[in-house]
Amino acid sequence: MDMKKYSVSEAAQILRIDRRTLQRWVSRKTIPEPTPGTVNGRLVRFWTEAEMALIQENKVAHYAGKGIDRRTGREAKRTH
Numbered sequence: 001m002d003m004k005k006y007s008v009s010e011a012a013q014i015l016r017i018d019r020r021t022l023q024r025w026v027s028r029k030t031i032p033e034p035t036p037g038t039v040n041g042r043l044v045r046f047w048t049e050a051e052m053a054l055i056q057e058n059k060v061a062h063y064a065g066k067g068i069d070r071r072t073g074r075e076a077k078r079t080h
Helices: 008-015 019-027 049-062
Strands: 005-007 035-039 042-048
Touching (some): 005 008, 008 019, 008 049, 019 049
């Protein structure tokens, strides 16, 4: 059975969060690291559908969205 695989960029787009947020969660070990693999001789990292479900659960439980814009000190613009 071949599961769909999602790159970091695809996962961020689907989850409607920034790539840096995903990278921060990985470094904090909040979510599983993307699995490395090679495609056409290039190293790529991806999450499976099951891992995406875990990431989505983490987002719902712990992610409040954008907070204060560090440059202006005002509430950040919402993209949702």
